Amino acid sequence: MHDEPIMDLAHLGHLELLTPKPEESLRFFVDVMGMTESGRRGDSVYLRAWDDYETYSLQLTGSNTSGLGHAAFRARSPQALQRRVKALEDSGLAIGWHENEFGHGPGFRFRDPDGHVLEIYYETEWYNAPPELRPALKNQAQRFPARGANVRRLDHFNCLAVDVQANRLFFEKYLGFRNTERIVLNDGTEAGMWLTCTNKSYDFAYTKEEHGVGGRFHHITYALDSREAILVAADIFLENGVFIETGPHKHAVQQTFFLYVYEPGGNRVEVANAGARLVLAPDWKPIVWTEEERKKGQAWGLKTIESFHTHGTPPLPEYMTKGEAETGATAGVDDLSEKGIAS
Amino acid sequence: MHDEPIMDLAHLGHLELLTPKPEESLRFFVDVMGMTESGRRGDSVYLRAWDDYETYSLQLTGSNTSGLGHAAFRARSPQALQRRVKALEDSGLAIGWHENEFGHGPGFRFRDPDGHVLEIYYETEWYNAPPELRPALKNQAQRFPARGANVRRLDHFNCLAVDVQANRLFFEKYLGFRNTERIVLNDGTEAGMWLTCTNKSYDFAYTKEEHGVGGRFHHITYALDSREAILVAADIFLENGVFIETGPHKHAVQQTFFLYVYEPGGNRVEVANAGARLVLAPDWKPIVWTEEERKKGQAWGLKTIESFHTHGTPPLPEYMTKGEAETGATAGVDDLSEKGIAS
């Protein structure tokens, strides 16, 4: 009889994003994405989508660069948190407890093999909407904003990793994530992998960092209710001079309907919809995509844009990207508007 | 050989709505419907949807009651305007020229047999968006607002009439409107008729006034791009405590996907989508619905709500509605919220 699956993590809780343009980034997330500020502390503004049940899902932190501050998962129970902390302490990658955070209880921080900082926690503050943001229906966290793209809830994130497989094995072994799909190149190395701890087909993904630099970030994704909502969001990005990198289109991997833009701080942001797709099988067998299959591009034939393989945050040092079409790594909305999206 | 169709009117241009609660009505049309103010004069505020090419499509006029001020159609050419003025002068229902109007040239006013005031004009001011409202794409009148229901353009209106058939014959004979669908009761009287001067299957409709009072108004309709947009609008109305009378659902007549609400001044407002339906046939034969067919309700079985037959603006004198379920005829958002839509 096989080991039982580890069910100790409940879901992705929040991301901390660094931005060198905190005011412009904040305006992007509030006015264009339609998110709500739920608090400030130090250099950070805490933001939420209207269906996030916790106080926030995005910690936006002013910095001298862009990229991921940390990503945090909520454990299923206090006991589950303790079990994972113990496992992580054995992993050699533990950082330790982090107290007094905004909106949630003690978090245990650690690094993945690529160097990104992650966190697990259990205790959390449920969002308590002020009167003017109270929803009409009591089974909803906050009033629908009717502003900008109206993103619904944090869905997933994507990091770059120099050794994708090493990171997959780490998350599977120490945290119990399940791998639903992955890309394996002809030489046997993994170019991408998608992991879940829920019925969503992925809660995060890691794809190949081509320059050998650790700890880089690829994108954060918020879910919308329909593909039509993503098409409307595309118009809203266009009207606001936001740089649209690629999409809307449907991924072959995971079949998500996607749209990628860069926020003013240079971080890639996705809005996505999965339709009614869920991974319900407890023994789901990972789908393995070959190098040849991936060359076919996205589901309906769109070729994967070059910058999707090169642009990450923080930006690479200049000597690494000579001759590459690195688009807008640290560019803000103003700079990007010159790239000719809007007339 | 038959007479050729009269093609002298180009489209519905704008409506003037009266409201006893001008501030609340204005907030409804701007914040909830997502419209833009393009000017003020006297007791009127002029409002537009983002795809209206003229300066405005709604003149909102403060008044001691609700209902229709006037409805205006744009002629196809100066010559066409002259031809229709001449025909109207023969009709015995002409009022005369109306000068110095906001946003358009001389309008010729007249009454329909039921007493509503209408107008035709040719010269008009195209909307010139200020810098902050300029769209990204030059073939669009105004930036997509990303606020509230984001209504796209004025679509049609609906008046009540004591003698529906007399009004149909008037509009056909003197103005060249074409009848696409109508309801004929078992006793031969017409209970509703839909007229067009475009490829839309109707630009306005008249339905039966049951109390014998002339000049009453049923609803104004703005078009949205998709049925999904109307479902999103339903949530926005719900969140804003706007009284939803009926819908979203699909009409059997004309197959429009509809949603009806009352604006704070008591006037019924519809948001609708027709899909890709157009009436292209120049010799379209009117669809005639029988009394029995109409009893089946709407396309998917929703029964037509009683207030749809009784609620119009201005409200009826109280002695006429004793015992009737007259819902919110003069009621504003505050009063209607007691009717229990929102918790």
Next chain:
Amino acid sequence: MHDEPIMDLAHLGHLELLTPKPEESLRFFVDVMGMTESGRRGDSVYLRAWDDYETYSLQLTGSNTSGLGHAAFRARSPQALQRRVKALEDSGLAIGWHENEFGHGPGFRFRDPDGHVLEIYYETEWYNAPPELRPALKNQAQRFPARGANVRRLDHFNCLAVDVQANRLFFEKYLGFRNTERIVLNDGTEAGMWLTCTNKSYDFAYTKEEHGVGGRFHHITYALDSREAILVAADIFLENGVFIETGPHKHAVQQTFFLYVYEPGGNRVEVANAGARLVLAPDWKPIVWTEEERKKGQAWGLKTIESFHTHGTPPLPEYMTKGEAETGATAGVDDLSEKGIAS
């Protein structure tokens, strides 16, 4: 420290529906719903939606009446199955092992307090599409059919129960289901409850049986990818003379976008979409709706149709429904078309 949540059940696997009109029911599920036959045995035909990963999600069994044969949940692991069997053996409601079933391994059957038959199992056969039904994308179980309503996957079911609360407590205690929402009347009795073992906000629901008859069935639900897909399905039902009971509209409870029809055997069938709504919180606090709140009707004001409280399968004996508007309990498509949905 609280007890940890029981995570032993993975998801709803399949339902067995009884039908007195097996041929008509089969045609409904294949031609109108867009499902695929994956096998036959005895009086049963096994059917699947294109995204179901197991061999089937609906066992349609010819019978002298309508209603639920049994409902089956897949366990998360062999060990989890054993734990739940042990718990059920203590419950006094165990039936015992059921072998040699089509498409899955040994199932352990039991009754809920209201008398419905349920089953849990772990071993299962993944669907292996024949060449002509192989999908273009390898992460999909079966080719998209492009026929009828194209239902995607089994979503949930709803039974009637004389004592709703007793059934909720049974499922919580012995199987670890989590209650996300419920209706509690002014006298303290429960009128409805929604339970989940996944991140869907419910995998099944029980609502009040008003006549004191046990073991009755309310509806089976298939998920579609968008609300637009449900509107298209409404047209398809209309064109095929299928009786539409109510909808499309949005539930206040759970906020699901719904559409209810009766299949030819008399069983109620729903197509639904939840948008991107998931219950991710491991400690979700049940939403409790009061009697007053429920009287407001559905999210956008649609009143709950009377038959929604009375129609279940199998039909009630005639003496129980005297004077009630029992619509089409055993009626087939032919009979229902007389009720005047289609012209």
Next chain:
Amino acid sequence: MHDEPIMDLAHLGHLELLTPKPEESLRFFVDVMGMTESGRRGDSVYLRAWDDYETYSLQLTGSNTSGLGHAAFRARSPQALQRRVKALEDSGLAIGWHENEFGHGPGFRFRDPDGHVLEIYYETEWYNAPPELRPALKNQAQRFPARGANVRRLDHFNCLAVDVQANRLFFEKYLGFRNTERIVLNDGTEAGMWLTCTNKSYDFAYTKEEHGVGGRFHHITYALDSREAILVAADIFLENGVFIETGPHKHAVQQTFFLYVYEPGGNRVEVANAGARLVLAPDWKPIVWTEEERKKGQAWGLKTIESFHTHGTPPLPEYMTKGEAETGATAGVDDLSEKGIAS
């Protein structure tokens, strides 16, 4: 006072497409597009979309090559037809009357300056659905098929022309079409123009033929009701091994949501949705796009695919396309599937 607009043409009626693979093309239009056969004569099969009011909108003719047989517009009245015939006789490009056509009365044929064959007619046969195809709602031509992409109605077509401007002036002068948008290159030549005789923003378009060959065809377009329906169609094309050239995406010009595929005979086919966009202004001023603006690609940044400028039907002689990425000019579904869209 300006001349009045000519309103003599009512709408695009039908297209005749040539195909070297008549059986495969027929299967594509019936099974994948969801169209219905309404008759056969000689080498032609006549096909219709469910909302076309005339007998057919597509004449599919077996041939030794691909491309346009002819395109036909319906006149607004018998008198209007006579006026346009007289004008065409003065143009020097008249061919003459064509009698005994399937489904409509006498058609007057002519050539445009680029050599395409066109036709105008007035008398027509309205579609009379056989019992099994009768719709539930009497204001609809035919039952919704619930098969394949379910295309609704013929929307427009696009031809290539060596001298775009000369063709625009011809259609404006002799037939009264109105130009809504066009592309003017830096050297003053026109690269594209869109013409309408309805409230649709275009009924056909001509774009630049780069090889100096006259009479070539670019694409035929059927309208769907929503952008979501086009996304569903993309999946259906994918599942059926149909070559998807580009899309779904939103055009900057005309803002149409588009998806282009090649039918087995090599002709380009589009499914499109315009939202609620209509050109209602009778004096619409053409939008002129510059060379620089067009280089920005489509509305949300998709670069216009190279084959969009080179692929037309019939295919060019081989010596003209040396070194060009001419994709699938005469290729059928089987050949195209090797290009790697479907796994």
